[in-house]
Amino acid sequence: MKQPENYQLDNIDLKILEILMQDAKKPYTEVAKKVFVSGGTVHVRMNKMEDAGIVEKTTLKVNYAKLGYDITAFLGIFLEKSALYDKVLAKLKAIPEITNIHYTTGNYSMFCKIHCKDTNHLKEVLHDKIQQVDGIERTETMISLEESLDRNLDLI
Numbered sequence: 202m203k204q205p206e207n208y209q210l211d212n213i214d215l216k217i218l219e220i221l222m223q224d225a226k227k228p229y230t231e232v233a234k235k236v237f238v239s240g241g242t243v244h245v246r247m248n249k250m251e252d253a254g255i256v257e258k259t260t261l262k263v264n265y266a267k268l269g270y271d272i273t274a275f276l277g278i279f280l281e282k283s284a285l286y287d288k289v290l291a292k293l294k295a296i297p298e299i300t301n302i303h304y305t306t307g308n309y310s311m312f313c314k315i316h317c318k319d320t321n322h323l324k325e326v327l328h329d330k331i332q333q334v335d336g337i338e339r340t341e342t343m344i345s346l347e348e349s350l351d352r353n354l355d356l357i
Contacts, residue, residue, distance in 0.1 A: 208253035
């Protein structure tokens with residue numbers, strides 16, 4: 202049964218989230234011991250938070266460089282018209298090298314994160330895929346030299 206979207210979190214929920222944000226593979230029984238509740242309570246509360254849209258999905262953090270994707274780049278996209286956003290978004294979602302897309306304020310209409318194997322692959326993705334999308338006026342690419350921080354917010 203779906204919970205209302207205005208589900209009220211308490212400190213137990215926040216502690217559960219904090220632990221699982223550090224390691225989503227941690228068994229609910231271990232989480233329960235740290236929060237001083239039963240494993241069933243953790244399970245029920247996680248289901249409620251999922252139903253309320255607080256927890257959207259559980260994913261793996263992959264080291265793309267170890268899989269041969271040595272270039273991480275950020276791409277600022279200028280649209281011909283902001284009304285083209287949905288159309289452009291649909292086309293960009295079909296490009297597998299793009300892992301994040303944001304609709305932004307400021308200089309760019311959109312901001313993307315891209316993973317490529319090398320600079321030739323990046324050039325191919327930019328020239329043959331992204332810049333061929335109707336509605337994109339131009340792009341600006343920034344290559345990441347190092348990711349120095351990637352963390353979740355502290356909830357408690």
